[in-house]
Amino acid sequence: MAKPRATLIRPEPLPESISRPVVTPLSPSVVYASETPDALDAQYEGRTQGYTYAREGHPNADVLARRIATLEGVEAGLVLGSGMAAVTAVLMGLCGSGDHVLGGDQLYGRSLRLMAEDLPRLGIETTLADPTDIAAMEAALRPETKLILVEVVSNPTLRVADIQALGQLAKARGILLVVDNTFTTPRAVKPVDLGADIVLHSVTKLMAGHSDVTLGWVGANEASLMERMTTFAVTTGLTPSPFDCWLAERGLMTFDLRFDRAQATAAALADALADMPGVIRSVYPMRADHPDHNRAVALLDGQGCNMVTFEVSGGRPAANALAAEASGIAFAPTLGDVGSTLSHPASSSHRALTPEARSAIGISEGTFRVSVGLEEPKALIAEFERAVRASQAV
Numbered sequence: 001m002a003k004p005r006a007t008l009i010r011p012e013p014l015p016e017s018i019s020r021p022v023v024t025p026l027s028p029s030v031v032y033a034s035e036t037p038d039a040l041d042a043q044y045e046g047r048t049q050g051y052t053y054a055r056e057g058h059p060n061a062d063v064l065a066r067r068i069a070t071l072e073g074v075e076a077g078l079v080l081g082s083g084m085a086a087v088t089a090v091l092m093g094l095c096g097s098g099d100h101v102l103g104g105d106q107l108y109g110r111s112l113r114l115m116a117e118d119l120p121r122l123g124i125e126t127t128l129a130d131p132t133d134i135a136a137m138e139a140a141l142r143p144e145t146k147l148i149l150v151e152v153v154s155n156p157t158l159r160v161a162d163i164q165a166l167g168q169l170a171k172a173r174g175i176l177l178v179v180d181n182t183f184t185t186p187r188a189v190k191p192v193d194l195g196a197d198i199v200l201h202s203v204t205k206l207m208a209g210h211s212d213v214t215l216g217w218v219g220a221n222e223a224s225l226m227e228r229m230t231t232f233a234v235t236t237g238l239t240p241s242p243f244d245c246w247l248a249e250r251g252l253m254t255f256d257l258r259f260d261r262a263q264a265t266a267a268a269l270a271d272a273l274a275d276m277p278g279v280i281r282s283v284y285p286m287r288a289d290h291p292d293h294n295r296a297v298a299l300l301d302g303q304g305c306n307m308v309t310f311e312v313s314g315g316r317p318a319a320n321a322l323a324a325e326a327s328g329i330a331f332a333p334t335l336g337d338v339g340s341t342l343s344h345p346a347s348s349s350h351r352a353l354t355p356e357a358r359s360a361i362g363i364s365e366g367t368f369r370v371s372v373g374l375e376e377p378k379a380l381i382a383e384f385e386r387a388v389r390a391s392q393a394v
């Protein structure tokens with residue numbers, strides 16, 4: 001009697017169908033099977049399209065990367081495991097020992113740390129300068145400068161970089177201009193239209209929009225740049241989760257609606273905060289008292305972003321009282337959620353800086369950053385009125 005054939009573990013292929021899903025399927029598989037070694041060679045050599053191992057790419061990442069590339073107006077993009085993974089892929093994938101990087105002096109705190117501590121120990125020199133002052137940026141350039149890294153709107157002081165002048169300067173000097181467009185998003189500005197070579201995002205924030213995803217994205221028009229950044233990301237394992245990519249793609253479907261609603265409320269909140277007793281200053285790019293107001297109006301096409309920064313008197317005791325009283329707003333070091341969030345840079349994003357260094361860029365113990373969400377404007381303003389009153393009572 002013949003022995004029964006062993007049952008194979010892997011299931012049969014998916015059933016064939018003449019219809020297709022409306023929603024992108026979630027593809028969590030880590031590995032993909034090829035027919036033969038020749039077929040695998042064809043994939044790796046680019047003669048056929050296919051997947052091999054999720055660290056080298058997977059369908060959900062590619063779908064999301066293409067969607068964001070379309071929004072930003074670039075030829076190609078790459079999704080990575082976080083916003084800082086995107087920054088790392090740019091700096092480490094494109095720079096080497098002996099190169100120099102010029103950064104904006106008000107970058108996100110972890111970007112500043114990467115510039116100040118990690119790149120120099122690898123032989124990559126760095127300098128910081130004010131991206132709102134083109135003369136200061138030009139003076140900081142060196143013969144070995146490889147790239148310039150700036151944010152369109154800085155975190156958390158909301159200063160507006162002179163992207164157009166920086167694009168012209170970088171092109172004239174043969175230097176790459178890298179722009180972090182997380183705060184403003186392509187809804188407000190497309191940096192490649194102003195001379196940027198590379199654009200990056202923390203997709204975690206406004207793009208995904210629900211505080212349930214950790215992802216980054218970087219894109220460019222030049223294939224050789226994308227290849228170098230992709231090779232570094234694959235080698236070092238800056239791999240995005242398929243599920244996070246799937247969630248982020250879903251978030252993109254309502255991105256423009258969320259952005260428009262949140263920024264309209266942000267403008268109203270900024271004006272209301274400016275009139276509250278105890279508020280030293282209210283910072284919003286579309287306000288006439290913003291130091292870069294004229295540039296913001298021209299650069300952002302009337303879009304002001306959903307971020308508001310304000311400062312209360314009274315130092316840390318007042319800050320503690322304000323955060324405790326604003327119980328309807330999440331006190332959390334993030335942004336871009338459907339609900340408003342409140343963050344305190346001195347104790348979160350910029351805690352690694354000395355008080356003197358924070359003061360030099362306009363951050364005090366009374367400084368707060370608000371990521372405005374989708375709440376009804378009157379209710380949000382009322383919450384801050386109570387919180388600011390409580391801060392001044394101490």
